[in-house]
Amino acid sequence: MxxxxxxxxxxxxxxxxxxxxxxxxxxxxxxxxxxxxxxxxxxxxxxxxxxxxxxxxxxxxxxxxxxxxxxxxxxxxxxxxxxxxxxxxxxxxxxxxxxxxxxxxxxxxxxxxxxxxxxxxxxxxxxxxxxxxxxxxxxxxxxxxxxxxxxxxxxxxxxxxxxxxxxxxxxxxxxxxxxxxxxxxxxxxxxxxxxxxxxxxxxxxxxxxxxxxxxxxxxxxxxxxxxxxxxxxxxxxxxxxxxxxxxxxxxxxxxxxxxxxxxxxxxxxxxxxxxxxxxxxxxxxxxxxxxxxxxxxxxxxxxxxxxxxxxxxxxxxxxxxxxxxxxxxxxxxxxxxxxxxxxxxxxxxxxxxxxxxxxxxxxxxxxxxxxxHTLPWYGRLWGRVQDATVGYGFRPLRAAVWLLSLMAVGSVSYALHHPPALKPDEAPAFNPVFYTLDLLLPVISFGQEGAFAPKGPYQYLSYVLVLTGWILATTVVAGVTRTVSRQ
Incomplete structure (x- = not known):
């Protein structure tokens, strides 16, 4: 150009x-x-x-x-x-x-x-x-x-x-x-x-x-x-x-x-x-x-x-x-x-x-x-029990509150109505507090549970204490296990 x-x-x-x-x-x-x-x-x-x-x-x-x-x-x-x-x-x-x-x-x-x-x-x-x-x-x-x-x-x-x-x-x-x-x-x-x-x-x-x-x-x-x-x-x-x-x-x-x-x-x-x-x-x-x-x-x-x-x-x-x-x-x-x-x-x-x-x-x-929420009905039921009792182990104080409350109920009930001894000549002196602890704690024994046999409604109370004791013990162990595994 x-x-x-x-x-x-x-x-x-x-x-x-x-x-x-x-x-x-x-x-x-x-x-x-x-x-x-x-x-x-x-x-x-x-x-x-x-x-x-x-x-x-x-x-x-x-x-x-x-x-x-x-x-x-x-x-x-x-x-x-x-x-x-x-x-x-x-x-x-x-x-x-x-x-x-x-x-x-x-x-x-x-x-x-x-x-x-x-x-x-x-x-x-x-x-x-x-x-x-x-x-x-x-x-x-x-x-x-x-x-x-x-x-x-x-x-x-x-x-x-x-x-x-x-x-x-x-x-x-x-x-x-x-x-x-x-x-x-x-x-x-x-x-x-x-x-x-x-x-x-x-x-x-x-x-x-x-x-x-x-x-x-x-x-x-x-x-x-x-x-x-x-x-x-x-x-x-x-x-x-x-x-x-x-x-x-x-x-x-x-x-x-x-x-x-x-x-x-x-x-x-x-x-x-x-x-x-x-x-x-x-x-x-x-x-x-x-x-x-x-x-x-x-x-x-x-x-x-x-x-x-x-x-x-x-x-x-x-x-x-x-x-x-x-x-x-x-x-x-x-x-x-x-x-x-x-x-x-x-x-x-x-x-x-x-x-x-x-x-x-x-x-x-x-x-x-x-x-x-992802579990079947029985898993959800067991989960609710763990949540209400000890918060899946993340609320350990709840277990103490439950234990103290149940121990108080059992101690007062059995103090007012002593269960009869199975063998009166061999039975130790009845203690309502330690008898209640024997029912609640599935591992520890104070020699009270096997020596006395409550009757009537107090027998059903003993069943409730044993069952709730196992539930509390299981959930506490599960919570402690999770805590230890995380640490």
């Missing part, structure tokens, strides 16, 4: 390129690039001209050639697939008539900030520096699957939509980002796909607005993040998928609003997270799936949890903030009415690690009561 073939606007861009100068066609600094379809020839640049500059543009000694353009309408397709571009490309505040194509392209730097585009095709693109799409607006799919970005990816307040496309509006699957994905305030009407991506820094989606009701809004299956995944104050219609993801730092859902009624709102099964924060704001508007997840610090406020919580196989080291066991137990009973013993053991271990043995006992008692 010769300079004589250029329009005045294109010639201005051509001459500025070799000197690394910027060209800004804007008449006002705050004008909206969405009006670019109506811009005339005085600020229209053909995509073919930009392609020629980036691949074979003129250069001057001592200058760094740079394409820096703002406020232009780019007509035609900017096709750089498989190309190697050694110059920074900054196309800010521009309006693109057609979808740019950077498939498998190698770039120094690409800046599309505050531009309006009908989409972007950049599978497997390689960017040596940063890729900027700050406040850009895309009206079609942005395809960055398999991209390799050495620096950061900036998408602050960017907007993604594709009304006529069935594919995700933003595709970063299998992408590699050397630093951060910085996208606070991002807006997406459709799916964002991050599955299999690797981010060596943090992913910041604070204040993002994601809309895909009833379907996956953020697909981040097997995502790897070396820093934090920040979803603070996000507003999501649809569900977030984090199955198998690995977040070395903090997964922060503080003040997050997730809405997917009738199904899971957050699916994070089998993921590995340094810290998971579920705090502040309204409860999740849908279920929470943390099955088989591994979390070092679980920061969960009870008020944030939804009606359905799946915790089977969840492992965590620290549970914070410290709450009474009674406030934590409801989350263990929201797994579709299933009994999940592992969840109770994890909560018990968390309380024991901080020395709250009373709370640990409350959790274990709740576990036994929950388990009782």
């Amino acid at each position: 010769e300079i004589n073939d250029l329009t005045p606007a294109e010639e201005r861009v051509w001459r500025a390129f070799s000197r690394g100068e910027s060209v800004d066609f804007r008449t006002e600094t705050d004008e909206d690039a969405a009006a670019g379809a109506g811009w005339g020839a005085e600020r229209t640049v053909r995509a073919a001209v930009l392609r020629t500059l980036l691949l074979n543009g003129p250069q001057e000694d001592g200058e760094i050639a740079t394409l820096s353009l703002a406020g232009a309408r780019v007509s035609g397709m900017l096709d750089l697939q498989y190309a190697t571009v050694d110059h920074p490309a900054r196309l800010r505040h521009c309006y693109f008539d057609e979808v740019p194509r950077f498939y498998a392209c190698r770039l120094r730097e690409l800046n599309l900030s505050e531009s309006v585009l009908p989409g972007l095709t950049s599978h497997a693109v390689q960017v040596e520096g940063v890729l900027r799409m700050t406040r850009s607006r895309f009206r079609g799919p942005v395809r960055l699957g398999g991209a390799q970005i050495a620096g950061s990816l900036y998408m602050e307040s960017a907007e993604f939509s594709a009304p006529d496309a069935a594919e995700p509006v933003l595709q970063l699957n299998q992408a590699t980002v050397g630093d951060d994905v910085h996208a606070p305030g991002l807006k997406a009407h459709g799916e964002i796909r991050l599955n299999g991506a690797t981010v060596n820094g943090s992913v910041n989606l604070t204040d993002a607005r994601l809309r895909r009701p009833g379907q996956v809004a953020l697909d981040a299956v097997t995502l790897g993040v070396e820093g934090d995944l920040l979803l603070r104050q996000v507003d999501v219609e649809g569900w977030i998928g984090l199955r198998g993801a690995r977040v070395a730092g903090r997964l922060d859902l503080s003040y997050a609003r997730l809405s997917n009624p009738g199904d899971m709102a957050l699916r994070a099964s089998s993921c590995t997270v340094g810290e998971l924060w579920l705090r502040r704001g309204e409860p999740l508007g849908g279920g929470l799936n943390l099955r088989r997840a591994q979390v070092e610090v679980l920061f969960v406020e009870p008020e944030k949890l939804p009606d359905t919580v799946r915790l089977d196989g969840l492992g965590y080291t620290t549970l914070t903030p410290h709450e009474p066991a009674e406030r934590r137990l409801p989350m263990l009973e929201r797994d579709d009415d299933r009994y999940v013993p592992h969840a109770y053991e994890q909560l018990t271990a968390a309380y024991r690690r901080i020395g709250d043995d009373d709370a640990a006992r409350v959790v274990q008692l709740a576990k036994q009561r929950r388990h009782r």
